[in-house]
Amino acid sequence: MDHSTRHLNESLNWGFINHEQESPERYKPKLLLNDRQNGDYILTPLLDELQHCLSFTFSVAFITESGLAVLKAHLADLHARGVSGRILTSHYLKFNHPKTFRELLKIPNIEVRLTELSGFHAKGYVFRHPGHSTIIMGSANLTAAALKTNYEWNVKLTSFENGGLLAQFHAEFDKAWQAATPLSSEWIEAYQIMYTETRKADKKLQAELPPLPENTTPYGVLSPVQPNxxxxxxxxxxxxxxxxxxxxxxxxxxxxxxxxxxxxxxxxxxxxxxxxxxxxxxxxxxxxxxxxxxxxxxxxxxxxxxxxxxxxxxxxxxxxxxxxxxxxxxxxxxxxxxxxxxxxxxxxxxxxxxxxxxxxxxxxxxxxxxxxxxxxxxxxxxxxxxxxxxxxxxRLQEALEEDMLCPFHYFGVTDYRCNGELLADASALSEDDRERRVDYLTEKIEYYGHSGESVRGLIFCSRKAEAAELSAMLNARGYRTAALDGTDSPEERERRINQLEQGELQYILTVDIFNEGIDIPSINQVVMLRQTQSSIVFIQQLGRGLRKHESKEFVTVIDFIGNYQNNYLIPIALSGDKSQNKDNIRRHMKDTSYIRGLSSINFEEVARQQIFKSISESNLTAFKLLREAYLELKNRLNRIPLLMDFVENHSLDPLIFADKFPSYYHFLLRVREPVPSLSQPEQQVLTMLTGEMLNGKRRHEILLLDMLLKQGAVAKSDYLERLRADGCRVGVDTLESVMRVLSLEFFNEQARQKYGNTPLVRQDDDGNYSFHPAMAEALRRDDYFLQSVSDLIQTAFTKNEQYDNKATMTLYKKYSRKDASKLLNWDKDGTPTIFGYKIKNGTCPIFVTYKKHENIGASTKYQDEFVNAEVLQWSTRSRRTLQSEEVQLILDADREGIELHIFVKKDDSEGPEYYYLGQAHYDGKSAVESTMADENGNSIPVVHMNLVLEHAVESKLYGYLTGD
Known part of the structure; x- marks a missing residue:
């Protein structure tokens, strides 16, 4: 039995026999719900499955434009990869709008058929993957409300190709499919007549009802002149x-x-x-x-x-x-x-x-x-x-959650590529390429479409000349557009706005004059044809379409993303994240479920990779940016902020200061704040706490320091009780490791010198804890030092909230080699000697850089690659054979009681930290001895093997790590 079959059996056992049995997440049966509080939506796993499938089959009674819109970017990527699917739907109750059917016809890799089955109300989504299929069945139609906000129940199941349930679905689907009518323009025209007649009948019935009381709507709610x-x-x-x-x-x-x-x-x-x-x-x-x-x-x-x-x-x-x-x-x-x-x-x-x-x-x-x-x-x-x-x-996120704004569907679209290259400046294109670019733009604009019967759009351009030229080129293609810039009079602007609102114009093209102070509620499409220079301007331009209007259900935002240095501002603007933390921004690219209500954020794959590239190459911690964010918060608070103020006001991530300065105190000196002077030993203590405690990766040290600050001395029994109460691991090895860190014994000589070479904490013969006398005296003597230490500890507690303190390390969080050494309870920081891996104390952390830099030495270009989300094909160090002692220990790790811990990062631009993917086990008999070339072209031995992860890599992280 291969590992996939074994894991599926374990998952079915977990789902239907005994939920206490260990089982990998990948195949577990799941109940899918829309849970706004936890950021869980039915849409999320549906898109994950769609993104990685070989083909798909949907059976849905109802489809809305908004429901279809959230799939369009993913479907475009699938089309580029040659992946297609089928959708079976109906005209049951005349719910589906004719325009929705027209939108379906625009999507080239979907075949759509209409069933005449009486009372057709089926909702099922099947995704075929290599070796298995995923089935999502339940109550959710293909509508944005069903996929994001409605109270729906859906079950997600996994089946191998010979599974009986899967066979039943395909048999029933195929029977209905063969009898169904292919969607066509002719069918839509005939349906339009029926749909219109049905709506006329509804309006006639409405007209015959008694008139509504003043200041109410057909739904009985107060009119818009009441405060929301x-x-x-x-x-x-x-x-x-x-x-x-x-x-x-x-x-x-x-x-x-x-x-x-x-x-x-x-x-x-x-x-x-x-x-x-x-x-x-x-x-x-x-x-x-x-x-x-x-x-x-x-x-x-x-x-x-x-x-x-x-x-x-x-x-x-x-x-x-x-x-x-x-x-x-x-x-x-x-x-x-x-x-x-x-x-x-x-x-x-x-x-x-x-x-x-x-x-x-x-x-x-x-x-x-x-x-x-x-x-x-x-x-x-x-x-x-x-x-x-x-x-x-x-702010934007809260307003969307409160349904105060018109929902939007944002599409990050790849800009026109000239000879396969994305350009940073479209003005460099030849005349022929400019024509081809406009054809490309109109193709994307038509594909992503708009809500409502006719488009009313704003197109933001990078230059006045571009706006004027593009307007002329669009008009030559039959569009009705006008260009406006700062030289146009208020009367001319007003005239053009009126023309847009009346449908005489379809688009106004401009540079920046409509960023704010303009109110055109009927705008249903915003097109961005310029690089994002400011997250504030981005939100201002996005906001032009966010006013509610009876003519639209949502606004479409199409952002053409080229080879721009500032692309990293896009996820910052959409998420409202001001932390300047690259990992946070990457997370907002991998997972866009933070967007509330019926809105969605979607990126075409090439555009997504351009933004990841921009994040990696940008300097988000440049002193100028930190100073601006600091002053903004200081201005808001009317005082010098503490580190906790940045957390509570959703501003800079305090860890940013740790990356750029020995401590926050040193940053304050750099911006010339009149803070009290600290002694050299006090500064070194803050440097140590900043570098080792602030990230919150282990609660044990933070908790002990907090207790000491409040009590002065801590009995070992009290400390153990607090650890247990906080759900922390309590073991002799861990407690000894905590003391090695706080006494500085864990660190190498260079780090000890940097941190002052004086222990922070000591233990007496009974194991009770107290501050080292020098530390205790400094805290008593200097109120500002005490405040700074307390602030660091409280901020570290907030950072620790994201970690599972019951586990050695938290799945998918990032750790450095030093972090791993500490959390695996090694006696010393192993950073200088781990390199790719090291066996010590019954543990073996393995660090993999997935995308190797072109300039690294030939003897270290190992062939590390994911076979799938569960299996990592991994290479030992060069000059190792199957008989090497360390190789034998890894092959026999399970029998020898050695834990293999896997850490992976995409490339070196992510710095010294790696995503923790959990423990892994050698896949027996997969090890092979091979050769690779050294720097001189000589063949040297290396061993390749498969390591099976206990937890399949979460799909969004897997896509990020393996994506080009």
Whole structure:
């Protein structure tokens, strides 16, 4: 019986006989649910299976455009690999929209048929893999709601090709398939007539029903002029802020979440004698006035405009552009106390002189600032301007989760390749290649499509000339487009926007003028044809399509990704992750389940690899970036941040400081903060704690130090009790290892010198713990040193939350050779002697760099490769034979009681840390002796063998490690 058959048998036993039996995750039967709290969605395993399959078969009654959209990028990759599939569906209840069927016809590697079976309601997904198939069956149709938000039950099963259940499925499917009608344009046209007639009948029935009460919808909910959940909480906070005596407040709210309505509700609540509303573009004013009238009401004469040629200075509610009202001659028309309430929209611009002049001139009872992006790259402190009063904050992820925004489907698409190469600058293309590029762009735009009957799109270009040229080329192909740039008048912009909204135009092409301050709710497609220079600008442009509108179910975002250095900003922007931690960013590329609601994030494979390349090559810890992030948090807090502040405010990962500086204290010195001076020994202690404790990879040391800080001395029995209470391993070897680390005995001489060569902790003859006298004295004497140590320990606790303290090491977390030496309880750091592997103390950590650098020596270019997600083909060191002692020990590891621990990283750009893949066992009789060439071309022996992992590598990590 091979290992795959054995593992499947174990999994079936686990699923149907005894769940306490050990079983590999790969084949386990699973109940698939949508669990928002844990980030589990039915969509995730479905996409995993689709990504790696040889073919697929779907039987689904209902399909929506949004459900189909989440598959499109994966289907495009499969098409490139020659993989195709079949979908059997129906027109049951006339649920499926004709446009959905048209979208299906666009996908070249899917064959679709329509069954006439009465009451067809089947939902099943089958994916064929080498040697086995995966079946997902249950309640989920191919809709975004079913795959991400609905309460659904689905079972995932694995079957070998001779499995009876699989045979039953195929027999039943094939019977229905043979009797079904192939999807065609002609069929869709006929269905369109039936669908339209059904909808007309529904509308006629609706018209015959009694009229709805005022201010309700057909669903019985209050009309949009009632505050939403976010607005209600923000209004409570603003009211409490004013009651506390505050005169200024800041609202940070994602684009499209209703900041203008919120401000109108708050004005209505505050009931000012007069109010001033300030914006930076005249186009916004009319919409703002209209929104305020809906909320506040009153005569038209209450609402005035102060912009351009309008001077309605006496109105109760004045709506002004900053360019007009900030002029000295205009400010002089108003007394300082003219307005009780002033609001500034897009207030992140308020560092400009025009805004500061206005703010200094007036003295309202309350000043409200509103922005989606308070972050600034200059030294101006927007938080200080509003007295550090953040009344409310909701960012993109939260707004999506609360269903306040239109869902989006983001597609990271490979840009046009010229002679197989991705270019960083499209202007270098020849005329023929420019034509081919436009053909490629339109092909992708049509493939990924849009929600609703007609496209209303924005295309962001990198240069004015590109926007103008591309608009002309698209028009020549029958599209209706116009290019706009900063030189166009407000009237011209307004005219073009109206044309887009009325359907006279399909696209507006621009560079940056629509990044913010423009409201076109019907936008259903956003196309990005420029490299991402800023995560803030990226979200601003994405946000142009996020306002809800009756004409669309979702917005399609198509991002053409070329060979750009800043591609790493894309996952940063989409996830909102400000940690600057490359592993975090890679994780957001491997797993996009962090996106909430009905939205999805999808990358074509080549585009995905371009971003991984950008992450590896970027310098995310450049001092300039760290300083900017530090100042942003300092400005928000109005004090020097602690390490824990970065954690609690979702800012920089504190480990970034450990990568670049001996400690956070040294960073503060670099940015010239007036922190208290620490002695050299105190600095060395912080260096040790930063380098060895902050990552939180073992709780034992952190816990002991925390107890010592709070108690001064710790009895061994109390320490053991706390370890057990925290679910930590308790063994003599581990406890001895903890003391070797805290006494510095574990480290080599160079590290001990760096860390001060003085133990932090000591044990008495009874095994009780206390600080070393020098450490204890420093903590008593220096409050700032005590604060710094305490901050480090508390931050380390938060880092430790991601680790399984019951296990030696946590599956799929990253570890260095030094980490492995410590956690395997070696007496010394084995980094200088491990190289690829080392047998010691009944353990053998094996470190594999999957993609070897071209410049490494020939004698170290080992042939390490995954056979599949469970089996690693591994090579020993060169100059080893089957008779070598260390080789024999590895072959007999199970019998000798030697644990083989596998660590793999993609390439050297990931630094010194490797993903831990768990323990492995030699696959008997797979070892073969071979030869390889050394640097001089001479043949030298090497042994190859298969190592079978106890846990099949998680699919997303496996795809990342093995992907090109």
């Amino acid at each position: 959940k976010m607005q209600r909480q923000a209004l409570r906070n603003l009211g409490a802020l004013r009651e506390s005596g505050a005169r200024r407040g800041l609202v940070i709210s994602a684009t499209g979440t209703g900041k203008t309505y919120l401000s109108a509700f708050d004005v209505k609540s505050a009931a000012p004698r007069r109010m001033l509303f300030v914006v930076h573009r005249e186009q916004i004013l009319n919409q703002a006035i209209s929104d305020y009238r809906k909320i506040i009401g009153g005569p038209d004469s209450d609402y005035g405009m102060f912009s351009g040629d309008r001077r309605d200075a006496e109105a109760k509610y004045v709506f002004a552009t900053i360019q007009t009202i900030s002029k000295a001659e205009h400010l002089s028309l108003f007394a300082a106390d003219t307005f009780d309430y002033i609001l500034i929209d897009e207030v992140h611009k308020a560092g400009a002189a025009s805004y500061l002049n206005l703010i200094e001139h007036f003295s309202p009872k309350f000043l409200l600032g509103m922005t989606a992006t308070p972050e600034r790259t200059d030294t101006f402190n927007i938080y200080e301007l509003f007295d550090y009063h953040i009344a409310y904050e909701i």
